[in-house]
Amino acid sequence: MIRRISKIILKSLAVLIAVIALFLAVVFIVNVISSKSEEGKIQSYGQLVPVDGKQMNVLIQGEGAETVVLLPGYGTGAPALDFKPLIDELSPFYKVVAVEPFGYGLSDGTGKERTNANIVSEIHEALQQLDIDHYTLMGHSIAGIYGLDYVNTYPDEVNAFVGIDSSVPTQGGMDAEMPIGLFKFLDKSGLMRVLKKLSGDPYAGLPYGDQTKQQMKMISNKNSSNDTTMNEMKHFSDNFTAAKALKFPEKLPLLLFIQADNTDVESWRTLHEGQVKDSLYGKLIPLEGEHYLHHTLSKEIVQDFRAFMSGVK
Template sequence: MRKMFKIISVSMCSVLIIICVLIVIIFVNHRINLSKENKDFIPNGQMVNVNGYNMHIYTEGDGDIPLVFMAGGGTSSPTLDFKSLYTLLSDKYKIVVIEKFGYGFSDVVNTPRDVESILNDTRKALSLANIKGPYVLFPHSISGIEALYWAQQYPKEIKGIVGLDMAVPEAYENYKINIPMIKIGAIASKLGVTRLIPSLSESDAIKYGTLTDNEKKLYKTIFYRRTATSTMIDEVIEVKNNANKVSKISMPDIPVLMFVSNGVDTGWNETDWRNIQETTIDKFQNGEIVYLDCSHYVHDIEYKKIAESSISFIKQIETN
């Protein structure tokens, strides 16, 4: 029995040593690749200093109405993620992509992620970049909460909202967020385990959008630096409180156009997800829903249809 126990113990120790060696090899490989990729990790927009940290804002086009694109939770590169859509709009409008802290080229920070703090960061960044409203907001997913709060608190700054399968307060009431699994993903990213599964870096922007080969390469470079960052995780931890805060305030009287997916990758089935969106749109005096038969990153898949409908929507806003 002792001999058997000794054999098992030696075997387990050997396995642990092998695992530790593999982890070290994976991590070293990751660090070497990060060093090589430093030459590509160069902001393609403007960096502004918000409360001592660098935030990245990308702009394109010279139109009178700024369209502010706001990323979904965990989107590694908002600037590239929205590109397929905003390139169809930049000949008529001023495109503005806000990369919140922890996203894209912006700093990873340890600051409060309540909706008021996030909005204050965004508004200050726009002010520093001399981008004046009123704005048309294009929020995707989790940023829907920030967009709604923005319209509630500063309605004169918002001409309208174009929701890109945006999250609304009701979406988080019974939603279970697996924080431990998210944190495991963060550890895997920091160790470089994500490099072992190339498909993880194949975002919908890469698979379905109009990115060039160089832009796809840049997206992957950013992915290995901005996946499940600590700032992103803090935002997810706080999202239910943020949604609850927004739900307690009445919706402002502004035009809203919501593009709604089939629920895939939202955590909800199609019927429940669409019912949640319909409950929200009913709270607006001037609201419209467009249903799309595609997954959550609608702007990477149905960008042509979204662009056409958005242009019509904005023209209506201008004439009213």
Template sequence: MGQVLKRISWVFIGIISMLLLVITVSFMNHRIQLNREAGLLNPPGIMVNVNNHQMHVYAEGSGPRTLVFLSGGGTSSPVLDFKGLYSKLSDRYRVVVVEKAGYGYSETAEVSRDIDTILEETRSALSLAGEQGPYILFPHSMSGIEALYWAQKYPDEVTSIIGLDPAVPEAYDKYPLPSKFMMGLTGFGARMGITRFFPGIVNSSPAIEENLLTEQEKSVYRAIFYKKTQTSNMNEEVRMIADNARRVAEGGIPEVPMYFFISDGAEIPLSDWKGQLMTYAESAAHGKYMTLDCGHYVHDYEPEIIADESVKYIDGL
């Protein structure tokens, strides 16, 4: 019996040693690659200091309206993710992408991800970058909560919300959020460079897969993905989203015009995602929606349709 336990102990030690070796090699390779990729990561927009951390604000175009794009949770490179859509609108309007803490070119920082802090940081970043409202908000996914809260709290700053498969408060009543352990584990794996062994993950990102980026932009997207996957800020957003959603639900449906572009819901782990968004839009005083036969990143899958519809809608406001 003693010999058996001894062999099991050695096997266990061997497995742990191999795992530590793999993690060490992966981390060293990750650091080397990050240094090589650093030259690709020159912010195309303006860096501003908000709450003692740097935030990136990208803008292009000009016009009578300013459109502000707010990314969904965990989207590593918002500026490139939204490019397929905003590039079709910047000849008529001012378009702005705000990258929150832990996203894109913005710093990962030790800041709360409660809804008030997120919103105030977005507003401060826009102001410091020289942008002026009122704004038409284009929130994707989780940022739908921020956009709705913005319209509740500062209605004079929000002309309209054009939602890109945006989350509504009711969605988080039953949304199966990942556990703290799983987020910590996958976040650790990303920091150790394990994601580099699975290039299919980043290459299947809709902005890349739909060929909305140049080859150079694809390289930048990959570099940002490997640096900014499941950052601590992204994970904290997930941990706080249910509380944030309840806060927004208490404020009711804001009385601003809304137009939701809704996906087929197949990628969302919630059976009635599509129905909830439709119901919310129908319940709004000035709400409408369009359902699309595509995945959650609607702005990557159907940028032409969304751009055309948005122009008609905005010009009619």
């Protein structure tokens, strides 16, 4: 009797393992075929700029006398497309330059370590190639860390820094070990594509056309867990720690938009108030929205930004 039960259990386990293996095989094959198909459907936008022997994609819109340079948050698949609502609001008044760092959007990847210094140097080189030498930096999320390094490295070029729910060096949780191996497995196996499908449309209800949404999804799939962004993730702890030694220059106009009801990071508002208080021209504006504030509040961001800049001139 016991032997019979054991055989039944073993057979059941064998069937289960076979089903899981078949499922993973199908997911893997579908992902390979889908990735190849999507690769041919991705449409170019912006322009490629030579940086450190590679190509960095940059989108420029607007012809204003003053320039705003947009820097994305971590993991934004296609930054220049993601920033579209904000670019459209800014471009009637400014020359807008949306930079897609290596590993993002249509830019190449790189084998260089993703330290603050390397990332900042590459972005600066792209702007130099475009003959852009005076500008406001406007950055989302982790661009708050790179922006700190940037404004201290190139203080004579940056007119102001504007944060869109930007990261702060002293925020908690950034010293945790990141599951890089898991992300790579999910991506290579095709399970990441399945998870994205199950999680629904991330752009539902947002001001993007269907074609733009489709392009962002395909580019996001292309860049998912690539070596460059995984290396950036590996450097999170070191980069945040290095930024703790920096402050925004006292005389640099500093405008920080933050998510008013952020519950993910302890003392989110207090952390940003600490940055603003050290600036002669610092201002903090809480907004009711999600972390990607520019998805739904670009009009308000631009109105407040223009009023702020007119007040510090």
